[in-house]
Amino acid sequence: MTADPPAVELKGITKRFPGVVANSDVNLTVRKGTIHAIVGENGAGKSTLMKILYGMQPPDEGEILIEGNPVKFSSPQGAIGAGIGMVHQHFMLADNFTVTENVVLGAEKLHGIGTQAKAKITEISQRYGLGVEPDTLVEDLGVGDRQRVEILKVLYRGARILILDEPTAVLVPQEVDELFGNLRELIREGLTVLFISHKLDEVRGVADDITVIRRGTTVASVKPDQVTARQLATLMVGSELPSPEARESTVTDVPVLVVRGLTVRGPDGRPIVDDATFTIHKGEVVGIAGVEGNGQAELAEAIIGMRDSAGTVELDGVAIAGWDTRRRREAGLGYIPEDRHRQGLLLDAPLWENRILGHQTEPPNAKGFLINVGGARRDTTRIVAEYDVRTPSIDVAAVALSGGNQQKLIVGREMSHQPKVLIAAHPTRGVDVGAQAAIWDHIRNARIAGMGVLLISADLDELIGLSDALKVIYGGRLVADADPSTVTPEQLGVAMTGATGEETPS
Amino acid sequence: MSTDTTLSAAAAQPAAKPRSRRMSTSTILLIVAGALVGLSLVHQLANAPDVTSSGAIQAALQAAVPLGLAGLGGLWAERAGVVNIGLEGQMILGTWFGAWGSLEFGPWIGLLIGILGGAVGGLVHAVATVTFGVDHIISGVAMTILAPGVVRYLSYITWGSAGATQSPQVVDQVPRLSVPGVNSLKGLEEHQWFLISDIAGVLRGLLHEVSLVTILAVLLIPLTAWVLWKTAFGLRVRSVGEDPQAAESLGLNVYRYKYYGVVISGAMAGLGGVYLSTVTSAIYREGQTGGRGYIGLAAMIFGNWRPGGLAVGASLFGYTDALQLRRGSESVHALLILVGALLLALAVWEFIRRNRVVAISSAVLGVLSYVLFFSVDKIPTALVQAAPYITVLVVLALAAQRLRPPAADGKPYRRGG
Numbered sequence: 063m064t065a066d067p068p069a070v071e072l073k074g075i076t077k078r079f080p081g082v083v084a085n086s087d088v089n090l091t092v093r094k095g096t097i098h099a100i101v102g103e104n105g106a107g108k109s110t111l112m113k114i115l116y117g118m119q120p121p122d123e124g125e126i127l128i129e130g131n132p133v134k135f136s137s138p139q140g141a142i143g144a145g146i147g148m149v150h151q152h153f154m155l156a157d158n159f160t161v162t163e164n165v166v167l168g169a170e171k172l173h174g175i176g177t178q179a180k181a182k183i184t185e186i187s188q189r190y191g192l193g194v195e196p197d198t199l200v201e202d203l204g205v206g207d208r209q210r211v212e213i214l215k216v217l218y219r220g221a222r223i224l225i226l227d228e229p230t231a232v233l234v235p236q237e238v239d240e241l242f243g244n245l246r247e248l249i250r251e252g253l254t255v256l257f258i259s260h261k262l263d264e265v266r267g268v269a270d271d272i273t274v275i276r277r278g279t280t281v282a283s284v285k286p287d288q289v290t291a292r293q294l295a296t297l298m299v300g301s302e303l304p305s306p307e308a309r310e311s312t313v314t315d316v317p318v319l320v321v322r323g324l325t326v327r328g329p330d331g332r333p334i335v336d337d338a339t340f341t342i343h344k345g346e347v348v349g350i351a352g353v354e355g356n357g358q359a360e361l362a363e364a365i366i367g368m369r370d371s372a373g374t375v376e377l378d379g380v381a382i383a384g385w386d387t388r389r390r391r392e393a394g395l396g397y398i399p400e401d402r403h404r405q406g407l408l409l410d411a412p413l414w415e416n417r418i419l420g421h422q423t424e425p426p427n428a429k430g431f432l433i434n435v436g437g438a439r440r441d442t443t444r445i446v447a448e449y450d451v452r453t454p455s456i457d458v459a460a461v462a463l464s465g466g467n468q469q470k471l472i473v474g475r476e477m478s479h480q481p482k483v484l485i486a487a488h489p490t491r492g493v494d495v496g497a498q499a500a501i502w503d504h505i506r507n508a509r510i511a512g513m514g515v516l517l518i519s520a521d522l523d524e525l526i527g528l529s530d531a532l533k534v535i536y537g538g539r540l541v542a543d544a545d546p547s548t549v550t551p552e553q554l555g556v557a558m559t560g561a562t563g564e565e566t567p568s
Numbered sequence: 569m570s571t572d573t574t575l576s577a578a579a580a581q582p583a584a585k586p587r588s589r590r591m592s593t594s595t596i597l598l599i600v601a602g603a604l605v606g607l608s609l610v611h612q613l614a615n616a617p618d619v620t621s622s623g624a625i626q627a628a629l630q631a632a633v634p635l636g637l638a639g640l641g642g643l644w645a646e647r648a649g650v651v652n653i654g655l656e657g658q659m660i661l662g663t664w665f666g667a668w669g670s671l672e673f674g675p676w677i678g679l680l681i682g683i684l685g686g687a688v689g690g691l692v693h694a695v696a697t698v699t700f701g702v703d704h705i706i707s708g709v710a711m712t713i714l715a716p717g718v719v720r721y722l723s724y725i726t727w728g729s730a731g732a733t734q735s736p737q738v739v740d741q742v743p744r745l746s747v748p749g750v751n752s753l754k755g756l757e758e759h760q761w762f763l764i765s766d767i768a769g770v771l772r773g774l775l776h777e778v779s780l781v782t783i784l785a786v787l788l789i790p791l792t793a794w795v796l797w798k799t800a801f802g803l804r805v806r807s808v809g810e811d812p813q814a815a816e817s818l819g820l821n822v823y824r825y826k827y828y829g830v831v832i833s834g835a836m837a838g839l840g841g842v843y844l845s846t847v848t849s850a851i852y853r854e855g856q857t858g859g860r861g862y863i864g865l866a867a868m869i870f871g872n873w874r875p876g877g878l879a880v881g882a883s884l885f886g887y888t889d890a891l892q893l894r895r896g897s898e899s900v901h902a903l904l905i906l907v908g909a910l911l912l913a914l915a916v917w918e919f920i921r922r923n924r925v926v927a928i929s930s931a932v933l934g935v936l937s938y939v940l941f942f943s944v945d946k947i948p949t950a951l952v953q954a955a956p957y958i959t960v961l962v963v964l965a966l967a968a969q970r971l972r973p974p975a976a977d978g979k980p981y982r983r984g985g
Binding site: 155 | 798800803804806807810811813815817818819820972974
């Protein structure tokens with residue numbers, strides 16, 4: 063061994079929580095100046111491992127070496143002192159603070175909070191090409207910029223090793239490319255990047271080394287050019303997996319959801335959704351492609367009745383435009399919300415109560431005016447089994463589940479009431495490949511049974527693979543139709559930016 | 569959620585747009601001058617010398633200080649993310665401990681003891697809300713109910729049953745200062761000349777016989793602004809009110825900074841209480857605070873959680889409060905001219921900005937002001953006494969449109985959550 067000691071070395075790390083072993087005998091070696099990806103399903107123990115490395119939780123067994131020296135962290139402070147920085151998946155930024163205020167908070171001793179700090183921020187920003195302005199209010203920044211502020215925050219504290227927890231989950235494709243550009247810039251300057259993800263194509267594109275974690279332990283270390291995405295996925299899940307292809311068409315000519323001239327206005331009176339007209343038939347999946355913020359979220363919320371709108375909506379021949387959300391749901395609209403933490407779940411409530419949410423008037427959750435606790439609990443147990451929700455019990459709070467398992471619970475809940483139309487907004491966002499495949503299967507099966515689906519997704523492969531028809535939304539208008547059997551993700555991407563405005567090849 | 573913002577990420581446009589969040593000095597001077605001219609007009613039109621007499625201005629200043637201190641108390645707590653509706657209770661503690669301390673140890677030590685009394689009240693609120701996660705409103709209300717009981721008990725054991733509701737006279741007060749020569753403006757003030765007499769009255773009211781505590785209290789406004797916005801300590805206090813999770817992730821002890829904020833909050837309210845019992849008056853009396861803690865909170869909200877705005881709010885409420893003591897029926901009646909004009913101007917302004925609800929409500933209120941002005945010669949005393957509270961209601965209702973409280977204000981926070 064003549065080379066430098068590895069930037070990070072983990073030996074035999076084991077971490078137990080009451081009832082579960084989150085990590086067992088994890089071994090990991092990260093070379094200095096490389097991007098090292100850690101991949102695994104949701105709940106495989108990636109996040110716990112990173113929390114251990116960042117000092118948020120102490121390991122029960124095992125050893126951490128930073129640049130050859132054994133360390134023990136009792137708090138993130140210790141990790142920061144050793145040159146480790148963490149970019150959290152959910153941004154830790156105060157909206158009403160400037161970039162400078164957010165960056166210097168907690169590290170005021172380094173360069174003060176004034177001019178000197180701003181100069182330092184500008185210097186770091188230029189050195190790594192981050193393009194961050196110290197005086198901007200974070201509120202005014204887009205998602206990609208916020209992430210760069212997070213990275214800058216870590217660099218400002220002198221980190222040499224960066225941990226990024228699922229950094230691409232919230233980004234659109236262009237932003238992902240920019241992020242990867244930034245990361246390459248960082249390793250060029252001799253920094254080391256640890257990158258947690260379950261998006262395998264991205265990982266193969268950017269990482270120098272890949273370590274796979276399955277069920278809490280490291281199962282393989284590979285080079286990205288020696289494996290295919292499919293092989294990686296197999297390593298992650300431990301079995302073969304399906305793709306999103308919808309296979310043979312089940313589309314009928316019976317319309318189940320007819321939307322005409324649907325318009326949603328913002329507080330300033332400008333249309334956010336502008337005159338949307340489309341039809342979903344029984345057994346048909348209609349995909350909506352668009353860069354986030356172009357009205358797709360509002361479109362879904364208007365159809366489910368959470369947002370005031372003009373225009374007509376017909377569900378199975380019945381006009382439901384004036385109805386409230388409760389009535390629409392009872393009439394057969396299912397809804398997988400875009401943000402499962404804000405909508406869809408009560409994080410502090412147990413799973414069985416979450417099972418009742420939104421269906422509190424229907425069996426098995428209700429008997430007349432009363433909630434049927436026994437029925438709801440039994441049905442929750444069924445959903446947990448059928449949808450493979452990994453949880454110690456149905457009495458744990460929803461917040462204790464990983465994102466993928468929360469999502470499976472929501473999908474299970476919505477599917478259990480045989481909706482005529484399912485509005486699925488990002489049904490597999492933040493969900494690992496195993497759970498993703500399961501959710502796709504459920505959607506496909508319900509579609510065969512005659513359900514219509516409105517699918518909103520940022521994952522273009524998912525859209526193309528699952529949809530029978532595709533529409534592109536841009537600036538609130540449905541600007542183009544595309545045929546999923548012929549269109550490529552690239553063509554779709556171009557149409558999403560409003561470049562053509564006319565029909566894409568179909 | 570406009571299209572532009574999402575696409576700008578790809579186009580890498582600089583997202584920064586200039587925002588003027590504070591008024592420039594010249595704007596502030598213009599507003600002050602405008603207010604003076606307005607009051608002078610009222611003075612002349614309705615022949616109401618007391619709207620700008622030195623006596624009224626001095627009374628206004630003395631009324632504004634406790635409100636401002638309560639407001640500062642609210643500001644410190646809410647900037648740290650804790651709603652302190654117990655300000656009233658902490659002020660009550662301040663009045664009693666201030667009076668008792670002054671009687672026992674002289675005015676300066678008394679001041680300190682009163683501040684400490686309020687701070688202890690703040691500490692209790694902090695223990696309840698921060699450590700034990702009690703709902704902020706419940707804890708605050710409990711504080712407001714608890715404090716009068718505590719001081720009544722203390723009064724009883726200190727001054728006996730005769731002194732259960734009030735203390736002996738506080739003889740020794742903190743000295744008052746005058747700017748030399750300012751008293752000679754008295755002659756000018758008595759001439760009733762347009763604007764000149766008014767300016768003389770205002771200057772004399774503000775600069776003659778001013779208690780050192782008043783000066784200290786006024787200085788606390790810029791001092792608070794400086795500490796909260798220009799020091800690392802202030803940044804940390806504000807960060808736990810905006811996003812405690814972010815602060816925690818950067819290694820801050822969120823609980824500690826919330827404690828700082830709430831204890832300082834109690835101390836400010838305590839000082840406001842001391843002011844009432846040893847500067848405005850020279851005696852502790854039960855019920856002396858009279859809801860000033862709440863009005864202070866309203867002044868803070870009016871000021872959009874900023875010290876400068878809070879000072880304006882406190883002055884406004886203090887002024888209305890003071891007028892009732894100075895031939896209130898006539899003065900408030902005269903002021904209706906100005907109030908009506910301001911409301912109508914606001915109505916026009918909001919109408920142009922297509923803010924219908926506010927426009928119509930202020931127009932109605934403006935017209936009502938004039939109806940009242942022309943239909944009676946004197947405002948009934950009961951209404952005059954209610955004037956400060958009506959002002960609070962109207963101002964808050966109209967101002968609530970563009971307020972920006974700290975993002976995590978009033979939200980429970982648990983470590984590691």
